[in-house]
Amino acid sequence: MLPIVLAIALIGCAREKPAEAAKQATSTALLPTAMDAAGTAADPHPPSFNADRAMQYVREIVAFGPRPIGSSNHKKLENYIVSHLKGDTVEDDAFTADTPEGKFPVRNIVAKFPGSRDGIVVIAGHYDTNYPLRDTGYVGANDGGSSTAVLLELANQLRGKKLEGYSVWLLWTDGEEAVKQWSPTDSLYGSRHLAEKWQKDGTVKQIKAFLLADMIGDADLNVDQDAASTATLESLVYQAATRLGYQSHFFARTISVEDDHLPFVKLGVPCADLIDLDYGYGNVIHHTPQDTLDKLSPKSIEIVGSVILETLRLL
Numbered sequence: 001m002l003p004i005v006l007a008i009a010l011i012g013c014a015r016e017k018p019a020e021a022a023k024q025a026t027s028t029a030l031l032p033t034a035m036d037a038a039g040t041a042a043d044p045h046p047p048s049f050n051a052d053r054a055m056q057y058v059r060e061i062v063a064f065g066p067r068p069i070g071s072s073n074h075k076k077l078e079n080y081i082v083s084h085l086k087g088d089t090v091e092d093d094a095f096t097a098d099t100p101e102g103k104f105p106v107r108n109i110v111a112k113f114p115g116s117r118d119g120i121v122v123i124a125g126h127y128d129t130n131y132p133l134r135d136t137g138y139v140g141a142n143d144g145g146s147s148t149a150v151l152l153e154l155a156n157q158l159r160g161k162k163l164e165g166y167s168v169w170l171l172w173t174d175g176e177e178a179v180k181q182w183s184p185t186d187s188l189y190g191s192r193h194l195a196e197k198w199q200k201d202g203t204v205k206q207i208k209a210f211l212l213a214d215m216i217g218d219a220d221l222n223v224d225q226d227a228a229s230t231a232t233l234e235s236l237v238y239q240a241a242t243r244l245g246y247q248s249h250f251f252a253r254t255i256s257v258e259d260d261h262l263p264f265v266k267l268g269v270p271c272a273d274l275i276d277l278d279y280g281y282g283n284v285i286h287h288t289p290q291d292t293l294d295k296l297s298p299k300s301i302e303i304v305g306s307v308i309l310e311t312l313r314l315l
């Protein structure tokens, strides 16, 4: 993923000054939904998200080592994800991506949990790790690991239950990371492919919401408000966070993020990217070999997992 504001500062693009971009992003910030007293009262659905189990998933995922597309570790993780979805309805979207570093197999994995209402909520997160850092020992505990794990635990929460709302499709996206340098064509390989596929087969029309989790394990959790996401859905996420008493971890800052939701935003799907792009002071840990387990907290993964479940209830 790429924060547009920071990217402009980094690559020196002259189209927009960082300060202006930041100002613009802030100006498009939606105001958090005002909550009444009832909204902050004891929640009738206490979260059952198992943070310890989710954290154990992160440990096991990180233990595979670097997991860039095309690697044997990546293949191990594919098998690991699918092995945790036994008995679930799983759909593969596998294809060959043409990248600046050559052709790579890319595989999006979807687990489908049927609901009672017409419509689908997609909950997504990427499982590949940064390609350019593949030989540095980079394990992407937060960037790749946390999103994979939160979805695995959400599967545990959804499995075997009669869902009263929309069907929920968990989507492990692949090829999110750029192989050379982030650009519209070198990034988001999996989500771009799937958005096109789902547009062609009519699935896109059924998607009521697309919730994305990325880099949500940081012990110092500050989920950013994303100006590229859909304001009404972001507002619902904030409402869910407030109902659980977690609002202090949400939306202190607004930025505009390029992430796996973008191909779906472009197709008019309501999207919300839950991402904490303040990973270490000034985001210094992001995309460095220091993205390791010791920076994470199970509580952070629990907060985001529970807020996603609460958002499902509000949808």
Ligand SMILES: [Zn+2]
Residues within 6 Å of the ligand: 001, 130, 143, 177, 287
């Ligand atoms: Zn990344």
